[in-house]
Amino acid sequence: NTSVVAEAPAERGRDGPVQISLVPRKRTAAETGPEEELEKSAKVTGLTVGRKTLKRRADAAWDTSVSKCSSAEEAAEVLKRLLARAEKEWPGVTSAVSQAAAGPAAMSSDCDRCKRLLTGLSNLAPLQGDKLSVPYASVRRHLDGLVRQEFTSSQQANEQGYSIGRARWAAAANPEEPVHPGGRPSMVNKASVIAMVKKALDERSQPSSNICKKDAEWVVAHSLTDTKTEKYNSSADVHMAMSESTFMRVLKQHRTEYKRPRAVSDYRQHCSDLDTKVLPAIRSLLQEHRAALEGLMPSYFAAFDTHAAQADLSFETQPGLYVKEIEHYIARHCESRPCAKHAGSNFPCGLLSLRKRGSGFCQRYRLDLHENEAAAGHVLRSHLKLLLAYLHHRNAKDLQHAALTDLLECPPVGTAVLLSDHKELETIPQSWRETGDMFFAQARQELSIWGALLVEHDQGSTATNPSGPRVEVFYDDSPIPDSALVLSMPDVKITRTYCFSSQASRLRGPEYVRIFNHGFSTKPTATELSWSVKAGQVPEAWRKGFWGSSSKAWSKQIKPLGPSEENSLSRRYLEQKDLLPGALERRQTLLPDLQEEIRVREKRAHKAKKRAAARLEALKNKREAAASSSSSETSDSSSSSSS
Incomplete structure (x- = not known):
């Protein structure tokens, strides 16, 4: 166990002496015995027992118990029971013995496994980056705290595969400390911002008849009169104080009681018929005749579609103009040249060249094409007459609403505006679009109310700042009268006129009133009407039930008008169409109830x-798991057969 080392002096002559010394040689691990390994472990772990004492105790245990065993199984059972008794006396001795028996190779494999685990945790994709969300930052802080408990410095953690810097290592000392998101504080939870948003919403909303749950309380829901984007853009204070995304987040988190309107109540029956009966019927007729004509000539409507795309014309936005132009297109399609109105314009009028000989059109279908054109033109003209009458009613209503709104917002100086209405047997709305003639056969409370809105220019008002509105609402509990007075005006030929005015007569005394028909509130001239008051009978209650007299207003089927047929709306349209120039070019918009239905x-x-995507993903994962299990079973069977 010794080595011979010959060492010459640094400076020597030819006959200088050579020094020889004996140095102990280090033995390899294969040449060392078990006793020496135990001695090394004793020195490492800090035991004070020497090698000879350990050897004597091990020999005694061997001679008294283990050497007397007749087989390896018996020796293993004896050692197992000795370890069990030692574990009761000194907890943890079993793991120490197993580590010593495994040797340094097993310890190195365990360290490699731990290093791979730490490297994988350090490289998790959601935990990368400097700015993390609060949940991810909390998870990374917890992992850093666990790693710091096992290592004494960040350098040791980096050597084991866990990448951590000085700032994170210092923060890991307090893993229970809350994580802050960083950056400037959010404005969503500020009381001043919430109050500013509430003020802007109150200016453009009104309480509704519904309630909603906010946090843990039930509050009254407010119906917004404009879209959320329009509210943000119309309020200068909100627009300068925050962005639109912040405004929407404040609405979502703190002002959930402000909602978009979902119902249209007191809807006119004519407007309801236009949306639910007239327009759908005309749309289906257009599709039917278009398919019939394109079946004979596939390129029949190609020129019209190009013109409609260039002029931004569609049936949804301008139904009257669209039907009028497509009817004219079909009627003039067989002509050789355009009409006088469209000569020199981009409108495709007079396309005889598409059906002449040599154009590629089969001449045996020419008569069928002409018959289909005649049928389509007849149907479209009768429906166009009805459609124009209904559109005139809607345009007149919109014009009246705009005139009344301007009059209420800023009446002339020195005048007062009084707007009143009486609602009889009114109930809480139940449907998204409810007309005044709807009847619900349910035991619901009905009220008759009278309301009035008064706006005036008093002494403290200016031309641009009238005094605030004064609203009065009364509950009508008066008994039904026994007699009635009927106002008769023989000069009025239209069943429904839009604007009347009256003034006291200076010649006949204050008890006589002169009545004028303006047609519209914007019409400067008016026609005086002759009238009289007659005694009449009190009308019966207009709600007769589901099949009563009120059903005539909503259960009737809309019929197209022939060349000599008229109804109340068409007569009014012929009488007043000159008062609304450009009514056909006006674009229609969807009603709030239709928008809500589309959104839902x-x-x-x-x-x-x-x-559906979740089901497909689950099915895909199931198939992959089945394929992997089948492949593993195949590999196991092949390995067993080869063995």
């Missing part, structure tokens, strides 16, 4: 798509 349907479709 889109939401349902989105949820259905998400559920």
